[in-house]
Amino acid sequence: MMETGSLRALAQERGLLLGAAFNPGAFRRDPQYGRVLSREFNCLVAEGSMKFVLLQPRQGQYDFALADEMVDFAAANDMAVRGHTLVWHEALPDWLGAGKFSRKEALDLLREHISTVVRHFRGRVFAWDVVNEAVPGEGDGLLREDSVWMRMIGPDYIEHAFHWAHEADPDAVLIYNDNAIETNSDKFERCRRLVGRMQRSGVPIHGVGFQYHVQISNPPVQEWVSERIRSFNDMGLAVHVTELDVAVPAEATEADLARQGDLYRDVVQCALRAESCPAVLLWGFTDRYSWIPSATDGRLDHALILDRRYEPKPAYEAIARALQEA
Numbered sequence: 460m461m462e463t464g465s466l467r468a469l470a471q472e473r474g475l476l477l478g479a480a481f482n483p484g485a486f487r488r489d490p491q492y493g494r495v496l497s498r499e500f501n502c503l504v505a506e507g508s509m510k511f512v513l514l515q516p517r518q519g520q521y522d523f524a525l526a527d528e529m530v531d532f533a534a535a536n537d538m539a540v541r542g543h544t545l546v547w548h549e550a551l552p553d554w555l556g557a558g559k560f561s562r563k564e565a566l567d568l569l570r571e572h573i574s575t576v577v578r579h580f581r582g583r584v585f586a587w588d589v590v591n592e593a594v595p596g597e598g599d600g601l602l603r604e605d606s607v608w609m610r611m612i613g614p615d616y617i618e619h620a621f622h623w624a625h626e627a628d629p630d631a632v633l634i635y636n637d638n639a640i641e642t643n644s645d646k647f648e649r650c651r652r653l654v655g656r657m658q659r660s661g662v663p664i665h666g667v668g669f670q671y672h673v674q675i676s677n678p679p680v681q682e683w684v685s686e687r688i689r690s691f692n693d694m695g696l697a698v699h700v701t702e703l704d705v706a707v708p709a710e711a712t713e714a715d716l717a718r719q720g721d722l723y724r725d726v727v728q729c730a731l732r733a734e735s736c737p738a739v740l741l742w743g744f745t746d747r748y749s750w751i752p753s754a755t756d757g758r759l760d761h762a763l764i765l766d767r768r769y770e771p772k773p774a775y776e777a778i779a780r781a782l783q784e785a
Contacts (some may be wrong), residue, residue: 462633466499466775467565469782473731477500480702481529485748495769496744497536504541504701505529510550510601511588515572518554523579530583541740542584543701544591544636545573546620548606556607565611570623577627586632586738588701590617591625594637594649601649617653618662625663633708633755636668636701640687641679647687654696666697666735671726672742674706675718681725688733697735702728702742705774706751708758715759720777723764727781745769 470477481503485492496503507513508525515521533540546569549584559638560568577587595603602609608616617635635654639646657664669688673679688698705722707715730736743749745765752760764774 466778466782467785469779472500472646473782473785474729474737475727475782476738476740478504478539478541478738479509479744480504480506480740481532482506482743482748483508483525484529486528486532492748493532494650494746495765496536497532497703497745500538502535502539502541502740503529503736504543504560506697506743507550509542509576510544510547511555511572512550513554514576516552518552518568519748521575521579526580529677530580534583536641538663540580541579541699541701541738542587542631544588545576545624546589546593546616546750547591548603548608552712557630560611562571562612565608565745566616566619569608569612569616569620573620573623574627574640577624577631581628581631584628584631586634586666586699587624587628588636589620589633589664591636593617593635594639594646594653596639596643596646601652609758614618617710618657618660621657621662621664632665632697633663634697634699634701636670636699637662637752638670638672639668640669640686641671642673647690651694654691655694658694659708666699667682668699668701670702671723672702672704674708674718674723675715675722678722681729684725685729685732688729692734692736697737698733700730700736700739703739703753704742704749704762706762709752709757709760711761716773719761722778723774727778727785731785733783 478501530540593602602614621633691698705719707719730739743763746761746763749766751760751762
């Protein structure tokens with residue numbers, strides 16, 4: 460049962476999917492984790508348990524245990540689920556990364572993986588990040604070259620992936636997901652070119668995911684974010700905010716946390732005001748379980764809306780106010 464004062468209740472009143480990434484280790488060892496997660500959010504995404512390396516650790520042998528645990532928890536608590544991610548150049552098993560596959564063999568194994576995974580979760584996962592981070596942030600090329608899929612298949616791996624996902628679940632919302640779209644003008648333009656080309660080729664793409672990993676020292680401008688969401692909406696594409704967190708210095712001040720709250724508020728306001736931005740998902744929800752400290756050698760921390768004791772921070776209150784005032 461959700462509580463009246465929860466973010467979940469407020470988000471549902473506004474028709475917004477407000478979600479968080481699911482950490483299976485935290486869920487298993489910390490009873491409070493699941494209680495707070497189901498109280499505050501109406502949507503989940505797998506932090507890592509739907510990535511290739513965990514779903515198919517050995518060629519042709521699938522392990523859905525961790526992902527099924529999350530999907531079952533979501534179903535028991537009336538929560539939607541986003542799938543993340545079918546195709547990425549990272550988080551690959553050794554047998555694939557080191558393998559010597561012909562183009563036909565690579566196409567066959569990618570199709571088999573996508574079809575198996577999407578069919579397994581058909582009807583239980585409403586949207587998929589089909590392809591993740593295929594566009595570089597700088598340079599001249601439209602697609603990153605340091606990808607096993609580019610090397611083995613070529614640039615059309617992206618179109619194939621969307622077609623195969625659609626075949627496996629025609630009702631699923633299919634998303635292209637990338638980082639820095641909200642801050643990097645070159646990345647934004649490249650992503651627009653990529654998805655526009657896909658649309659002209661008849662590829663079944665329904666939306667774009669803005670990862671939205673940001674820092675208070677270099678925040679996106681709210682007006683620019685709104686314009687970029689509008690640009691994709693004008694193309695007939697939804698936008699999902701898929702991996703939101705806002706990092707602050709490890710020795711954070713009250714002013715830092717207040718500024719963090721402002722940035723979380725801005726994201727929710729952008730989503731609510733947009734023509735089509737139906738989902739905002741955080742990359743976690745409590746600072747007790749966050750990837751930021753280890754990824755920044757401890758320089759940054761406190762990136763989420765609850766502290767390590769599950770107590771609300773200014774960011775939590777800022778999201779609540781944005782939902783109440785919408």
